[in-house]
Amino acid sequence: MKEDFLHYLWKFKKFDTSNLETSNKEQITILHSGQYLQLAGPDFFNAQIIIGNQKWAGNVEIHLKSSDWYVHHHERDEAYENVILHVVWEHDAEIFRKNNTEIPVLELKHYVSKDSLDNYQSLMSPKSWIFCEKQLKEINDFTFENWKERLFLERLERKSLPIQDLFETLSKDWEAVLFCLLAKNFGLNTNGESFLKIATSIPFQIIRKENAEVENIEALLFGRSGLLDVEKEDNYFQDLKFRYFYLLHKYQIEKTTVAPLQFFKHRPDNFPTIRLSQFAHLYFNQHNLFSKLMTVKKAKEIYSILDVAVSPYWQNHYQFDKESPKKKKQLSKSFIDLIIINTIIPIQFTYYKNQNKEVYEDLIELSNEVAPENNAIIEKFSSFGIKSENAFSTQALLQLKNEYCNKGKCLECAIGTELLKN
Template sequence: MDLREDFLQLVWKYQYFDKKNLQTETGEKIEIVQIGFHNFGEGPDFHDSVIRLDGVTLHGHVEVHKFSSDWKQHAHGGDPAYNSVILHVVWENNQEVLRNDGTPMPTVELKGKIFLDVWRNYERLLDYKSELPCAHAVRNVPEIIRFSTLEKALVERLHEKSELILSLLNANKGDWEETTYQWLFTCFGFKINAQSMSELASKVPYKILHKHRGQTAVIESMLMGNAGLLPEESAETYVQFLIQEYKFYQKKYSWDSQLKRQNWSFMGARPSNFPTLRIAQLAAILSNAPNLLQAVMEDSRDFLAFKKLLQVRTSDYWQYHYNFGKASEKQVLKGISETVLELLIINFVIPIWFSYGRYFQQQEWQERCFDLLQEVKSEKNHIIRKFESAGWEAANSFDSQGMIGLYKTQCQAKKCLQCKIAQSLIKSESK
C-alpha cells in the first residue's frame, strides 16, 4: 500500500494510535496535552501543540513525515518556521534529526502503533488510482456527512467566483451596476467565448447602453460593431442599418478599437451558441430591463422571475439567422432554452448575490443562494455522472455545484483525507 503523509497527519489529528507507554526514540515519556491546529498552508503541520516530555511542558508545533529523513530532504533545518517544532511524528525513524543546537529532535515513530481498523479502512476504502477514490464506498457514508461536505465545497466554490466579481468591482471603482453587466456578458460567453464577451463589455460601458433602453437595434449595432462581427457591407436592409448606426456611435463615443472576428469561436459551438446570436439576445435583454442590477437583485428571487427577465424576443432578423448574411431555412429557436436559463442562474445570479452579501456583510444573501440553488435542477456533465455512477445522485444544483467544487478541489488533487467523507470512511472504532 502507498502510505501517504496526509494519512499520517490524519492519524495524529484524530489520535488513531496506541498511546500507552508512548515514548520518543530516545526513551523520553510523552504525554499529549494538545494536538494542535491542522495547518494546510506553509510551515509545520500542526500549530500550537502542547506536550509533556518527561514531565516538562513544551509549547510549539508538530511536524509529520513518512520518514524522519524527510526533515533534511525538505530542508526544514534551515527554515526558521520550523525552529519551534517540539515533536517530529514519523512512520519510520530511519535517520536521526538534530535541532539547530545539535540536540536530538524529539521523535515518535508510529510504525506498529496505528489502530488496525484504521489501517484496514484506509487500504480497503480509498483507491487513489480511481478518479473518485471513495467511489465504491461513498454510498455508505451517512447522508448528514455528505450534505455538510457538499455545503462546504459549495461555499468554497462560490467564494472563489465571488473573488472574480469583487475584483471586477474594484476595477469599476465600486460600481455594482457596471460589474453586474460585465459579469452577465462573461457568463453569456459560456466558457468558449467568455473572455471575448468580457472584453466586449469593458469596451461598451453599461451607462451608454442604458441611455438607449427600448432601442434594441441601436444597442445591437454598438455591441456587434465593437465585437468586430458586423460585415463591412451588406445587401440586407437591417444589416445596413446596423452598420450605419455603429459608424455614427463609433464617432460619437470615440471607439477607436474593436475586437476582431478571430477573437470569437464559432467552430466547436452549436449554432444556438454562436456569439452573434448571444450578443443579439443580450441586446434584447438590456433594451427591455429597466435597471439591470435591480432586476438581478430584487426581481429575480425565483426561477420564474429570472425567466421573465431573460426570455425576451430578439429583433426579427435573428428569428431566421444565426450569423450575418445567411438566413436559416427554419426559424431559430425562440428565446433562451430552459437549460441555458438554469446555467445562467447558477453562474450569473448566484455569484452576484453571494458577492453582494460578502461585500456588505449580509449573511441572508448566502441563504438566498442556497434556497434558489435547491429550486434549480442539477447540471448534467461528466463530473456529475462520476458521482451518479458511484450511487450518489444530485437532487438539484445545490448538490451538483457542491459536487463540482468537491471534485475539482479534493478528488482531482487526491486530497481525500482533508474531506469529511474519506475521514468518515476510515474512522476508527477503537477510540
C-alpha cells in the same frame, strides 16, 4: 503512504495515546495537538505536550521519515526552531536544531491499529475515477448533506474571486460587473471569454444611456465583435454599421475588434449572433437589472426577468444575409438555469459578502429550485448511485471532484475521513 495520512492521524488522535514514548523512551502526553493551518512552516502550530516531566508549547512537524527533516532543509529554516516534537512514521535518523539540541521524535507506526491501516489502504487503493467510488454509497446521508453544504460554499468562494477582481477593475461599479458576467455566460464555454472582452471594452455608462434603443446596444456588441467589419447588402446590417460608427464618434471610442467569435460546432440557437441579440434585448427590456437580480430569491422570478428573445431580423436569420425559417429564439429554461448557476448566485454571494451580509441559506434555497446540470462528472457520480436532483447538489459534486478527488485530498474530505473511521 502519504504524509497527509499522518496529518490525519495526529489531528484527530487516531492512534493509541495511552502509552506514548519518544524514540529515547520519554513518556509523551498530548494536551493539545495544535492548529493544522496548512501554511508554510511546521504542520501544527501551538501544540501543548508533556515530554517526561516537562510541559512544552510550540510546533509539531510531521514526516514519513525522520531524515526527511534534512531532505527538506528544515535545519536551515528559522521557522522550524520552535518545533517541540517531530512525528514520523519511521525513525531513521536523529534530528538536531541549530544549537545542537536534539528534537524529540514520536514514531507513530507502533501506535496505529491494523484496522486504521487497512482502512487507509482500502481508501487509497488504485482508482479508476475516484478512490472511494466503490464505497460512496456507504456514507450516511447526514454526513454527505453537511459536506455538500460546505462544498457548495467553497465553490461560491472560488467563483467570487474573479468577480471581486472584476469589481476592482471596473471602478467598483456593480452594474458594470453584472453586465460583463452576464455577457461571459451568454457566450457559453466557446465564446465566453470573447463576449467578456466585448463587454469590458464598452463603458457601461454608454449602455445606461443607449438602452432605450435596442439597435444601439446591438450595434455596440456586434461592432466590438468584429461582425460588422465586412460588407453586407441587407438593410439591417447597414443600419447596425451606421449606428456603430455614429456611437463611436458620439462617445469618442476607439474602433477596435476585441476578439474573434466561434460559430463552428455550435447548434444554430447558440450562434454568437443569436446570443448577442438576446443579450442586447435583456438590457433593452430590463432597466435597473442589477437591483432586480440582487433582490430576487425565487427561480420563477428570474425566469420572468430573463424572458427575452431576439430582434425581428434574427427570427429568420442565424447569420447576416442568410435567411432561415422563422423562429422566436427565446432564452430556454435550461439556458437561464446556467445563468442562475454561473452568474446570479455567484454575484449575489459576492455582492452581499462585500456588504457584510449573510445570504448563504437563501442561495442554497435558490439553487435547490434549479434543475441539475448535465455533464460527464455528474453522470459518473450517478453511475455510483449518487443522484442529483438540483443545482445545489451538482455544484457541490463538481467542487468535490475538481478540488478533492482530482487532487487526492481524501483525508481533507468528509467522505474520506468518514470511510477511515468506519
